[in-house]
Amino acid sequence: MTLSRRLVVGTVSVLAFLVLWQFVGQREIVRSDLISYPTEVFATFVHLTSTGELGSNAAVTLQEFIEGFVPSIVVGVVCGVLLALVRPLRELLDPLLTAIYTAPVIAFIPILVVWFGVGTYSKVVIVFISAIFPIMINTRVGVSEVAEPWLRAVRSFGADQLQIVTKAILPGSMPAIMAGIRLGLGRAIVGLIAGEMYVSIAGIGRMIQTYSSAARSAEIIVLVVVIAVFGYVCVALLRSAENRMGTWRSDLE
Amino acid sequence: MAVGSGIAPLPALVLPKVRSKNEAVALGILGIVLFLGLWEGAAQIGWINPVVLSSPSRIAVAFAGQWESGQFLADLGVSLSELAIGFALSLAVGVAIGIAMGLSRTTEYALDPFVWFLYSTPLVALYPLIVVWLGFGFATVLAITFMLTVIPIVVNTLAGVRSVDPSLVRAVRVFGGSGYDVVMKAVLPASLPLVLAGVRIGLGRALIGVVLGEMFSSNAGLGFRMTVYAAHLKTADVFVPLAAFVIIGVITTQLAILLESRLQSWRT
Numbered sequence: 001m002t003l004s005r006r007l008v009v010g011t012v013s014v015l016a017f018l019v020l021w022q023f024v025g026q027r028e029i030v031r032s033d034l035i036s037y038p039t040e041v042f043a044t045f046v047h048l049t050s051t052g053e054l055g056s057n058a059a060v061t062l063q064e065f066i067e068g069f070v071p072s073i074v075v076g077v078v079c080g081v082l083l084a085l086v087r088p089l090r091e092l093l094d095p096l097l098t099a100i101y102t103a104p105v106i107a108f109i110p111i112l113v114v115w116f117g118v119g120t121y122s123k124v125v126i127v128f129i130s131a132i133f134p135i136m137i138n139t140r141v142g143v144s145e146v147a148e149p150w151l152r153a154v155r156s157f158g159a160d161q162l163q164i165v166t167k168a169i170l171p172g173s174m175p176a177i178m179a180g181i182r183l184g185l186g187r188a189i190v191g192l193i194a195g196e197m198y199v200s201i202a203g204i205g206r207m208i209q210t211y212s213s214a215a216r217s218a219e220i221i222v223l224v225v226v227i228a229v230f231g232y233v234c235v236a237l238l239r240s241a242e243n244r245m246g247t248w249r250s251d252l253e
Numbered sequence: 254m255a256v257g258s259g260i261a262p263l264p265a266l267v268l269p270k271v272r273s274k275n276e277a278v279a280l281g282i283l284g285i286v287l288f289l290g291l292w293e294g295a296a297q298i299g300w301i302n303p304v305v306l307s308s309p310s311r312i313a314v315a316f317a318g319q320w321e322s323g324q325f326l327a328d329l330g331v332s333l334s335e336l337a338i339g340f341a342l343s344l345a346v347g348v349a350i351g352i353a354m355g356l357s358r359t360t361e362y363a364l365d366p367f368v369w370f371l372y373s374t375p376l377v378a379l380y381p382l383i384v385v386w387l388g389f390g391f392a393t394v395l396a397i398t399f400m401l402t403v404i405p406i407v408v409n410t411l412a413g414v415r416s417v418d419p420s421l422v423r424a425v426r427v428f429g430g431s432g433y434d435v436v437m438k439a440v441l442p443a444s445l446p447l448v449l450a451g452v453r454i455g456l457g458r459a460l461i462g463v464v465l466g467e468m469f470s471s472n473a474g475l476g477f478r479m480t481v482y483a484a485h486l487k488t489a490d491v492f493v494p495l496a497a498f499v500i501i502g503v504i505t506t507q508l509a510i511l512l513e514s515r516l517q518s519w520r521t
Contacts, residue, residue, distance in 0.1 A: 005362065008362075013363035034385055102506045104460050106461060107464045113483065114483055114488060115305060193375050197380075204378075227378050
């Protein structure tokens with residue numbers, strides 16, 4: 001009942017927005033090269049796809065994303081567990097890590113481009129740095145909040161150090177780790193697109209930059225929607241992976 | 254917890270905690286000093302190329318230069334005022350929209366799709382459109398900061414209003430309060446904790462907005478200066494605004510956390 005009302009009102013307001021946009025844009029009430037309009041955006045999407053321009057650039061961006069994000073999960077979780085378990089290490093590094101975590105990572109883009117060049121390598125590093133800190137810090141917090149009885153139970157059945165980590169600590173902190181990965185995902189996408197827009201040779205961000213210097217709003221809007229859909233799909237995949245893992249507490253977060 | 258276990262456990266529980274706090278601070282400072290020392294040492298010995306990676310002493314010299322020329326303070330002023338104005342605008346508009354959505358289901362349902370689209374879109378990508386609309390400079394930086402900041406404040410305010418105990422609203426009504434009274438005396442105070450959580454998240458995003466806006470579409474401010482130095486490969490100079498952003502991020506986040514905890518202690 002309530003859900004259907006939510007659906008109806010939501011759909012109506014989105015449709016109203018699209019119709020208004022179409023009307024204002026097509027009738028040139030506001031210059032259409034500034035705001036475009038829905039049918040033009042759709043036609044542009046079809047055109048960019050059929051020429052292969054969108055596909056080839058998206059492939060570059062996707063590759064940079066995977067090459068940076070997967071290592072950041074592995075390294076972030078391992079470092080997070082280490083930080084939680086080794087207290088002197090944690091206390092030694094905590095202020096530094098917190099400072100970098102709260103800092104806007106995109107501010108590192110210019111210096112990273114100086115260090116790693118204008119190609120894909122600097123983007124991979126940006127993705128890695130953007131994602132690793134939320135993952136590391138969430139893992140650390142999650143591990144230190146694993147309930148003591150769990151640890152005692154595993155230990156009392158004669159588990160060694162490695163088994164304690166794999167059987168109690170990792171499963172126990174999984175919700176926090178997944179929350180960190182989701183947070184890292186969002187930051188990684190922002191960092192990647194900003195990095196490509198700052199300077200690059202190919203990729204979605206590069207396309208945005210090219211079309212913006214030509215003030216082509218329709219192309220820019222297509223690319224923005226493509227990125228938004230990509231982010232949405234990634235979050236949906238993460239959620240389903242989370243459910244598959246049987247994380248019964250996923251709603252806590 | 255320690256019932257019947259005598260006096261002994263008490264100091265054992267309390268003392269290490271106090272000591273470990275001092276230890277943690279000392280170790281934390283040591284960590285930073287070690288990091289800077291290693292960096293400086295590696296640059297001096299020649300393990301790393303100081304032209305590319307710079308070094309703390311070079312950055313200090315660069316900072317002194319930017320400070321004396323007045324460049325640093327001018328940039329800092331621009332960035333901080335963009336941060337302050339952008340954030341204040343977002344706070345005012347975000348809280349207003351959040352309350353409107355919280356008080357009326359229809360408003361909530363109508364705005365929901367847009368809020369979620371903006372929440373999940375990397376808004377960086379929208380900046381070229383804003384430049385096309387508003388041109389280069391202050392207004393564009395403000396607009397980008399606003400877009401990034403307003404959404405988490407709306408979402409948190411909405412959650413805050415939802416969390417308000419309906420009996421509080423009824424109490425204000427019973428005593429003859431108007432709609433305005435309901436908002437000012439019941440809804441806003443009761444949803445304050447979540448609004449403040451939104452403020453904390455929003456501050457972080459506002460800073461990102463300022464950095465992005467200045468890097469891509471400005472001619473002043475710390476972010477703009479960074480791109481200029483980077484283009485001239487003046488790495489030591491790049492680190493000065495970069496360090497300033499890190500410090501601003503730490504200070505604003507700590508202030509927001511302090512504000513939140515103050516409120517918590519005041520409420521309980």
